[in-house]
Amino acid sequence: MNKSQIQLIVQISETGSFTKAGEELHMTQPAVSRAVATIEAELGTKLIKRNKKNGLFFTDVGERILVIFRNILYELQKVDEIIAAEKGLEIGKVHIGAFPTVCTRFIPKIIRTMEDKYPGLEVKLSEGSIDQVKEWLRS
Template sequence: MQIRLIVKISETGSFTKAGEELHMTQPAVSRIVASVESELGTKLIKRNRKNGLVFTEVGEQILILFRNVLSELKKVDELIAAERGLEIGKVHVGAYPTACTRFIPKIIRLIEQKHPGLEVQLSEGSVDQVKDWLQTRVIDVGITIPPDHDFDIIPLIKDQLIVVMSLKHPLYQQESITIPDLQKEQIILGRGGYEAQVDALFKEYNIKPNIRFVVDHLDTALSMIQEELGITITTKGAISSLPEHIAIRDLEPYMFRNINIAVPDIKDISRATNVFIETACTLFADQHEDAAADKSHS
């Protein structure tokens, strides 16, 4: 209970909220935290006027160990349930907004159909947040994009890069676009992993991209494109429907963005995490294979 409480405080950022979720009073939570800190001989949590409750540097390191302990206990519960012929488990997934919209609902629906005893917990954040959560073991599995060499990776899909522009833009007359075509264009750059890839694409041609705006959401970029404020580079899969007066063109030669499933250690995942990975790979296997075939033919 002590370990679970410390981890719950980190998740909720509050003694009171952590106590409510674990059915404990606030004074009881404070006593347990003080007892744990006394036993360990170090301060784990401190109050900050600006940020509220924050974990100390050593507290953050201990949190990772505590999360690993809870992960191992989760595996024990799964083993016992399997012995009894039951199927229970919980997998905590982290994903960036586009992945949450595009992949997660389909994966959860299929898991609920085939594995009704498995629970999926979802945390939505930026690409960098998802990677931080993986590093600190806040989540069991994440949807990521390169660079993600710090983790064990399972390829999910290869998503083709495209250029999005107004119908009034001169490049609309071309069937496809090359990076040199974009040399003088005003680019609306999307955060969430596009920054590094766009920069790398232009560096291949010794061109510096003309970044006019940097936005967090694709919808913002599309609205700006409708007002003829620039063009953007994104992926085909990111656009569920094309707004009026906007067109897309392929980048030539075909270029792709890898979208991966990532775990801290593939040799140390729970059964629930493995079910999530297998379900996701089964659902989107055709998209990965189609992209690979397109690339081989380009």
């Protein structure tokens, strides 16, 4: 199991789609399907199920493994940040969740300032209702 495979499984969870996950990671949908099949074969269990009626969903074991994969990626990011800090660089990911009014009025200027001051930061903006933002924080 490598970092790219772990990122792929997490991205599938976040996008809810093999195709969208592939686009985010610059992979074709068939390549994503093959990679998932390889991961599942390596682990010896099914992580994701797909059907036309319900779309895709994670199995029970897939959900539990997904939590671990997210933690692994978080810890690997921390390693990268420690190494970058040792070199005098500021890097990392900032995920901003906000409702539409904030996204259009305030966030663009804040993001521009952050990117100018800290070019090593990756900023991801998600727009949703207050309830959606609360749910994102919980999950």
